[in-house]
Amino acid sequence: MIRPPHRTLIPQKGSCSQGHRASSSPCLLQAEGTSSSQYDASVYFLSHLDGCDHIFLFPDGRFERVALHGSGTWILTQLDGGNVMQLELLWKSGQGAKSELFTSTGKSASSFASEGGKMVHVDGHVLAPESLDEQAQVYTTKKRGLVFSSVGSQCLPVVRDTWLSEPDSMDFDVSMVFYKEEESLVYRVLADIAANNDAVHLQHNKDMKWPNFKRWMEANGGAAAIAAAYDYVWVVDDDVRLPTREINKMFAILRDHPNVQFACPAFDAGSDGVWRYFDGHAPGQFLRYTDFVECTAPVIKTSMLLDAQFSRCLQAVQTGCFIDFCFYPVTGGQKDAVAIIDAVQCHHPPRGSDSPSEMRQVKAWEDHKDDQVFFQQAGIPKEWYWWRQPQVFSSIPASAAPRNYDL
Numbered sequence: 001m002i003r004p005p006h007r008t009l010i011p012q013k014g015s016c017s018q019g020h021r022a023s024s025s026p027c028l029l030q031a032e033g034t035s036s037s038q039y040d041a042s043v044y045f046l047s048h049l050d051g052c053d054h055i056f057l058f059p060d061g062r063f064e065r066v067a068l069h070g071s072g073t074w075i076l077t078q079l080d081g082g083n084v085m086q087l088e089l090l091w092k093s094g095q096g097a098k099s100e101l102f103t104s105t106g107k108s109a110s111s112f113a114s115e116g117g118k119m120v121h122v123d124g125h126v127l128a129p130e131s132l133d134e135q136a137q138v139y140t141t142k143k144r145g146l147v148f149s150s151v152g153s154q155c156l157p158v159v160r161d162t163w164l165s166e167p168d169s170m171d172f173d174v175s176m177v178f179y180k181e182e183e184s185l186v187y188r189v190l191a192d193i194a195a196n197n198d199a200v201h202l203q204h205n206k207d208m209k210w211p212n213f214k215r216w217m218e219a220n221g222g223a224a225a226i227a228a229a230y231d232y233v234w235v236v237d238d239d240v241r242l243p244t245r246e247i248n249k250m251f252a253i254l255r256d257h258p259n260v261q262f263a264c265p266a267f268d269a270g271s272d273g274v275w276r277y278f279d280g281h282a283p284g285q286f287l288r289y290t291d292f293v294e295c296t297a298p299v300i301k302t303s304m305l306l307d308a309q310f311s312r313c314l315q316a317v318q319t320g321c322f323i324d325f326c327f328y329p330v331t332g333g334q335k336d337a338v339a340i341i342d343a344v345q346c347h348h349p350p351r352g353s354d355s356p357s358e359m360r361q362v363k364a365w366e367d368h369k370d371d372q373v374f375f376q377q378a379g380i381p382k383e384w385y386w387w388r389q390p391q392v393f394s395s396i397p398a399s400a401a402p403r404n405y406d407l
Contacts, residue, residue: 043123048116055089055119057127061306063089073303076109076127085109087119087127088258090303145172145251146230148216150209151238153180156189158241166244167197172251173230175201175220176238177212209237210295210317223311227302231255236297241347249405250344254299256402257287261301261337262327264293265344272350278390285342286401289335291328292390295320297346298327313385316378321371322385329384335393343398343405 041056046065053068064071075088085104102112102119109127112119121127147163149155155176163174176194178187182204194202203219205212213235217226226233232251236242242250242265250265266281267273275294282288295317304310310330317323331337375385 041124042127044119045122046119083107087112144230146233147172147174148213148233148235149176149238150179150212151176153184153186155238156186158239162241162243169244170199171248173199177203177205177216179206208319210320214314223305227305230302232299232301234299239349240297246344250341252405253341253343259336260339261304261331262293263299263339263341264297265346266340266342268345268347271348273348279340281345282342284398286396286398287342288340288395289393290338290340290390293327293338293340295324312378312380316374316380318371318374322375326384
């Protein structure tokens with residue numbers, strides 16, 4: 001992350017200094033031999049009842065607070081046909097508000113106001129969609145979710161009969177990378193489905209899910225391009241069953257809970273897997289906040305794809321082992337950033353001799369732990385990726401669901 005230059009805050013008469021109550025007058029920003037243009041940053045003065053400070057908003061979608069410290073990502077959205085702009089600050093590590101919304105006081109983004117304070121432009125360029133670089137623009141328009149999967153020769157009952165069971169109702173796209181032989185009947189059926197549905201895309205590459213996901217991202221413009229087109233991506237195994245409308249519902253729930261960066265649907269009572277004791281459906285619950293969701297079916301908020309720390313985790317992952325323990329610490333340990341969605345139940349069928357795991361034919365399950373060497377090489381702290389007992393921090397009961405998502 002680019003660090004803001006060292007600057008001295010000189011309070012104007014009647015304004016606040018660090019640790020004092022905010023007033024309507026911004027502090028002067030005195031640079032020591034630097035200017036905001038050198039860092040290509042927009043500088044705003046943020047005032048709250050409990051203090052005031054300058055914030056550098058960088059064109060890669062990151063921000064940093066100068067004196068009081070704190071950082072995160074920012075989201076700029078045009079509302080009302082471009083007459084109003086909404087600025088959202090997503091604070092990392094629980095600093096300040098977790099998600100703070102500001103609305104422009106006019107068409108220009110020179111000043112923003114919220115219930116608890118205001119932001120006034122003081123240096124650098126004024127935020128505007130046409131002035132933002134490619135990475136910053138990823139935050140301006142979020143329309144669809146994405147289902148990504150690396151699929152094999154057993155996937156048709158899942159892809160065709162659950163994910164795409166109601167193609168006319170899809171509020172999401174599906175991108176698949178087929179890892180078996182291109183000459184197979186299954187690949188030809190998938191190719192035909194993709195040819196007749198603009199929301200379905202198919203590629204071929206022989207590898208496991210996470211390497212194929214990384215390769216697919218790069219082939220489609222990289223993380224910034226993916227985040228520009230989608231707000232959430234469900235990186236799911238090809239044997240996890242969830243009908244079209246339930247996928248729509250899952251994405252809708254996440255949009256109503258923007259603090260959640262990683263999530264998964266709950267697994268129904270008939271699902272198989274070593275973590276079902278933890279992420280199996282909890283009757284009477286709508287959503288549970290936790291520190292762990294398994295790599296089998298995680299939903300990732302696409303802004304996390306641009307997070308430098310999570311990018312390192314993505315580069316390290318091969319089989320999927322260890323990355324699921326990274327989801328929580330990479331959010332800064334926020335206790336509402338990882339969730340199990342009990343309002344949506346998926347099915348992960350048991351594997352038997354009649355339907356053996358194709359991925360285990362590629363690499364034995366007990367060898368997945370060998371991935372730890374890649375996490376070590378990436379410099380990821382061991383306490384991030386090493387095994388720990390998952391826990392639930394809090395939950396939202398079904399009776400307190402914000403709305404009826406089944407309509």
